[in-house]
Amino acid sequence: MAVTRTFSIIKPDATRRNLTGAVTKMLEDAGLRVVASKRIQMTREQAEGFYAVHKERPFFGELVDFMISGPVVVQVLEGEDAVKRNRDVMGATNPADADEGTIRKTYAESIEANSVHGSDSEENAKIEIDFFFNEDEIVG
Numbered sequence: 001m002a003v004t005r006t007f008s009i010i011k012p013d014a015t016r017r018n019l020t021g022a023v024t025k026m027l028e029d030a031g032l033r034v035v036a037s038k039r040i041q042m043t044r045e046q047a048e049g050f051y052a053v054h055k056e057r058p059f060f061g062e063l064v065d066f067m068i069s070g071p072v073v074v075q076v077l078e079g080e081d082a083v084k085r086n087r088d089v090m091g092a093t094n095p096a097d098a099d100e101g102t103i104r105k106t107y108a109e110s111i112e113a114n115s116v117h118g119s120d121s122e123e124n125a126k127i128e129i130d131f132f133f134n135e136d137e138i139v140g
């Protein structure tokens with residue numbers, strides 16, 4: 001299995017509760033390496049652009065409001081089959097449906113305030129990494 005990259009966000013509900021380290025530990029324990037990381041306050045324009053695929057969804061406005069409600073930590077993660085490995089440790093979107101031992105089961109507050117984002121394909125991972133990072137900020 002090839003070493004690949006994925007993109008992760010530790011969302012405002014998690015940074016607010018001081019869970020950046022705890023979430024990152026679960027990512028690392030799952031075999032992922034943090035090769036880039038920065039804490040940012042997303043602008044409305046950034047959040048709308050990042051979630052543009054969800055523009056027509058009924059939860060879009062609330063999602064954007066939530067994502068700019070506090071700081072987030074954007075990260076590039078590297079590991080074998082990184083996209084799937086990350087999705088597996090994140091757990092289901094709705095924490096009520098997430099498996100035991102996943103980040104969302106452990107920490108998420110709701111389907112919206114669900115602590116983490118992770119790219120859903122290698123193609124989207126590349127797009128999402130480029131949205132927030134320059135190549136010289138990523139050190140493998």
Ligand code: RTP
Pocket residue numbers: 059063092093111112113114116117118119120
């Ligand atoms: P993500 O993109 O954040 O990794 O999560 P995901 O693939 O599991 O979920 P997705 O369907 O892509 O939705 C993106 C984010 O929108 C919020 N959401 N709210 N209120 C709702 O019904 C609802 N559904 C989704 C969540 O924050 C979800 O992570």
Ligand code: MG
Pocket residue numbers: 118120
């Ligand atoms: Mg998604």
